[in-house]
């Protein structure tokens with residue numbers, strides 16, 4: 513279930529929250545707050561990413577109408593949880609090992625002593641699982657932030673199971 517077949521995403525300037533949540537369930541999702549539409553479309557095309565936007569004008573661009581760039585049009589007015597559920601459903605995504613929510617890098621399990629310089633001392637004592645981003649070095653551990661993330665992951669995993677009971681679970 514990993515590798516070249518997995519969709520990768522390019523989220524538009526309004527979808528930063530969605531990009532972070534896609535990373536949270538393990539998908540490669542780019543996002544840049546001030547990116548221009550033309551640059552975004554080129555970026556998606558160059559890297560073979562599925563563009564995600566709720567902006568109707570974007571879908572009038574030739575690269576998208578011609579099908580050269582695959583694009584998902586988010587229904588307007590969805591809250592973030594609704595957006596991620598919608599994308600999970602539309603793209604038949606599963607819940608995989610999280611990526612770095614800050615930079616989209618790959619997370620690797622880390623030992624306590626490997627992250628002691630970036631994790632607050634208090635958390636170092638009681639947290640039991642640590643991960644570190646291979647790109648930006650940011651550390652993640654099973655603390656409060658992780659708990660919120662786990663809730664979203666659990667909810668989406670449940671959605672995947674209810675929609676595709678036949679699927680082997682990655683998670």
Ligand SMILES: [Zn+2]
Nearest residue numbers: 612615645648
């Ligand atoms: Zn990172």
